[in-house]
Amino acid sequence: MQNSLDPAAPLLEVRGISKSFGAVHALREVDFTLRAGEIHALLGENGAGKSTLIKVVTGVFPRDTGIVRIGGEEIAPRSAKAALAAGIATVYQEVNLLPNLSVAQNLFLDRQPMRFGIVREGEMRRRAKALLADFGLDIDVATPLGNYSVAIQHVTAIARAVDLSARVLILDEPTASLDRHEVEILFRIMRQLAKRGIGIVFVSHFLDQVYEISDRITVLRNGGLVGERETASLPRLELIRMMLGRELAGTTSPRASAGEHQAREVCASFENFGKAGYVAPFNLELRHGEVVGLAGLLGSGRTETARLVFGAERADCGQARVEGAPVRLHSPRDGVRHGFGYCPEERKTEGIVAELSVRENIVLALQAKRGLHRPLSRREQDEIARRYVKMLDIRPADPERPVGLLSGGNQQKVLLARWLATAPRLLVLDEPTRGIDVGAHAEIIRLIRELCDDGLALLVISSELDEIVTYSDRVVVLRDRAHIEELEGEAIDVGSILAAIAADSVAVALEAHT
Amino acid sequence: MRGLPPVLITAIVLVAGFAACAMQFPNIASTRVVGNLLTDNAFLGIVATGMTFVIISGGIDLSVGSVIGFTTVFVALAIERWGVPPLVAFVAILVLSAAFGAAMGAVIHVFDLPPFIVTLAGMFLARGASFLLSTESVPITAPVYSTVSDFALRMPGGGRLTAIAIIMLVIVIGGALLLHLTRFGANVYALGGSRATASLMGVAVGKMTVKIYMLSSLLAGIAGIVFSFYTSAGYSLSAVGVELDTIAAVVIGGTLLTGGQGSVIGTFLGVLIQGMIQTYINFDGTLSSWWTKIATGVLLFAFIALQQGLVALARRPAAKNAGAAI
Structure with a gap:
């Protein structure tokens, strides 16, 4: 073949991709390189630009600048279909297949074996069975896909993508809804495919899995490229630092000493508060005139904590108290009645009503x-x-x-x-500075401090560690849906937060291997 | 096979209902009555076949009743007033209605509008256009009409399987084959599952949408011609509200109103159930014909409730154990 792969040339090359939505720069001059036969983790916090990068590469969004090459040839797909034709297939966390069609129809939709204008159902099923057998799957392919578990749906989606002669396979959070056993199956399949020379982009926020499966790691942050490293030579602490930002500059602001906190009145307190499978039970005291920051990686349970506190999610254990009196927190209505407010992260979908x-x-x-x-x-x-x-x-x-x-x-x-x-007496802010420009950023932070000085109790979630360090009186560090450490006063700095996150993840990793 | 359980229930309702009717009026269980039932509902069966495709694809077509009305008026005027040979008139109206459906499909896809609104506009448009042609009933006296009306296959027991009933049966069978055996049919289900996903999987969603509404309008055109044979006249007020009877037949036949599941055979059974109720009322003689609507309404409620139950069941991940099969 004329365009057979030069082994030295990268399989997928992305150079200088930028993309803005209005005034927001979702991607700035991002480079990304994928070699044939490697599993490459693409990491970053929410809003880092991972999804945007994938969507730009696969033609879902048009790009502003930059080029994409596959096997040395420049491509400019205008749709997911065109990207697929160029050899790039994507499997999203929400499986993009049709649950109402049979497994076989899903595998061969729009390319069924035909005779005289009629789909050869038997032949199609036989081929579907053979295809899935390659992936170690033996299921009834005539059954609607929706009847099977998410793991099987994922494998079906991957099988379809590979069968469509994909050279680049992008897996976007494929393990998010899989159990440990299913993850192992998926990883086995990924390794098999890599051996066949397919390049795999693995997007995940499970760092243990990233270390287990990936060869190299590219980290994005705030729409920009932070760096690309060999997984084997990248310490976990360094990786977390790359993901959360490394501005360790002395942004420390005058902070009340620990003694003063105790003097402040408790606004709301939560004892052994939690929900099974959502957030492990935690103790949390929120005081008037105090900002409590929630720090941790994506998926660590920050937003979940906030939703429990507000009543958006119903806790199944523990007791909430407002000004010392026990209260019921079963719905957002309860939260509002007790004087709580909640600004969710998804401003556009959960917060503002754009037309009003x-x-x-x-x-x-x-x-x-x-x-x-x-x-x-x-x-x-x-x-x-x-x-x-x-x-x-x-x-x-x-x-x-x-x-x-x-x-x-x-x-x-x-x-x-x-x-x-x-x-309100308590305001919960989930990523209040996400996706806003630098000037407004500083202003929001100033506002947070001011509100707090007026006696409001604030619970703030942010991925920007230096930001959290700036305005928080106390910082709760989360990992794996549990509160693992609470830092106070002088102890709050970016280094100790990072250490808390990383230390625990190493411990967890060790646990998982023993 | 998909859609089978609801279809099975529809079939049971039909058989049980027919048995109950036959117990009260033994004469109902004759080929004569069944033949008449097929003839009386021929146009409904044809248009409901098209509606099945539309609804499985996740859409709706409210314009079909008006297209039938327009067709009868157009055909009557063309043959009686303009002196067009009947066959030419038929071809012309079929081309016209297919183009009408294709246009609605294109508008739905290109402007990303809800099919409900677009076909509602189509409904008013077609009805208005038929009034424009003529406001009064135009009788058709062309010899071909009496020939076709007189044609019938004799069934054992004295029943007559008329030409229009045969046309309907052929279309139902053809529709079922098209839906279940072809790539086009698979894509119709795919669209009903999720337009966005179907598009990501390579289905030409735009073309499919145009074709589906074209098919629906084309079948409405054929239903209109059949209706003109049935009444031997063209009238701009004919088939008012038929789109709703059609949707009812499709839903009673086990097709999900949200799309993605259903079958032409189910729809056919749904049409027969409506016809059966009508027949029962005719036999009874004392009941007002509006009881047809009431019975249809009750059945619709029952079937929608049933479907919701089935959907809820299907949503539960029944195959957690299948996950262990890998």
Whole structure:
């Protein structure tokens, strides 16, 4: 063949890819190189740009700049189908197959063996069985795919991709919903495929699995490339540092000493609070005028903790107290009633209502708290909106503008205003600075400090360690859905947080191997 | 096979209902009555076959009743007023209705609009256009009409299998083969499973959408011609609300209204159940014909509830043990 692979040339080469969504740079000048027959882990926290990179390479999103080469040839796929034709197949965490069709139909959709315009069902099943046998799977291929476990669906998706002569296989969080045994099967298949010369991109936030299976690691952070390393020569602590950022500069701000905290009144406390399979039971005290940071890797249980605290998820053990009195926290309504507020990470889908105006978005929670039979008059609404637009410096200062037209930072402020309008005692912020530009970033951090000085209790989640270190009075470190350490006062710095995360993961890794 | 359990239930309802009717009125169990039932519901069976494809693909087509109405008026006027040979008129209206369906499919795909709205617009459009042609009933006296109406296969027991009933049966069988044995049919199910996923898997979603609505409108056109044979007239108010009877037949036949599952045979049984209820009411003589609607309504509720139950069951990962099979 003319374009047979030069063994020295990389299989997939990505050079200088950039992609923006509006004012947000999702990817900046990212390079990525995949060799034939290697398993290459692509790592990074939420919003680091992994998904965007995959979607740009596979043609789901158009790219702004940069080139993609496969086997030395430049390609510019405009759709997932075109990428597939070029030899790049992607298997997403949410299996992209059709649960209502049989396994065989899924494997051969749109390319069934035909005779006289009729699908040769028997032949198709025979071939499907043979194909899956290659992957060590012996199942009834006439059964709808949806009847099988996620693991089998994944293997089916991989089999389909490989059978479509994919040279590059991208697996996006393939192990997220698999148990240990199923992960082993998947890894065995991955190694087999790599041996056949297929290049595999493995996206995962399970570091143990990354160390177990991958040959090399590329780390992205905030849309930029942090680096590419050999897995074998990359210490775990160094990897975590790459993922979470290494700005260890002295951003320490004046912080109350440990003694002062004890003096502060407890706003809400959680004893042995948790939910099976969600977050291990934890103890947490939130005090007035104090910021508690939640640090940990993606999937460590940060957001889960926040949702339990707010009542968005129902705890199955433990006791919550507000100002010392035991309370019930079974729904977000309960949370709101006790004066809690929650700004979720997914601003766009869970937070703002893009079509409504700034004013309408701001009064939403307050109106909900008052109930439908006590509507806020238009005058009150205008008054509230004007106050918060001014206080938080929301721009443009037009309360009637649809929120969808505002920048990310200003949307975040509108969300903040919504909860502040309800005069909360506790505010939970999940990644408040995600996806907003640098200027707005600093402003949000300033706001967090100010709110705290006004006596509010704050629980803040962030992947930006230097940011957490800047505003937190205490930092809770999470790992594997459990609270593993609480740092306070002088003990809070990026190094000790990293050490806490890494130390435990090494311990867990050791445990897993013994 | 997929869709079989609901179809089986539909079949049981039909057989049980027919047995109950036959117990009360023994005359119902005759080829004569069955033949009439097929003839009376021929147009419904044809248009419901097309609707089955649309609904399995995750869509809906509200325009079919209006297309039938338009077709009868067009055919009547073409033959009686404009002097067009019947065969030419048939070909013309079929081309026209297919183009109409293709246009709706294209609009649905290109502008990413809900099929409900687009075909609702199509419904008003086609109905309005038929009024534009003529507001009064136009009788058709062409000799071909009496020839076709008189043609029938004798069945044992004195029943007549009329030409239009035969057309319907051929279309139902053809539709079932198309749905279950061809790549086109597999893609219809794929679209109903998830348009986005089907597209990622390489199905030409746009082309499929156009073809599916084209098929539905084409069959509505054929149903319109059949309807004009049945009534020997063209009338702009004919087949009002038939789209809803059609959807009811499809759903009673075990097709999921959310798409992805169903069968043409089920739809055919659904049509027969509706016809059976109508026949029963005719035999009874004292019941108002509106009881057909009430019985259909009750059945619809029952079947939708049943489907939800089945869907809930299917969602539960029944094959956790299958995971251990690897």
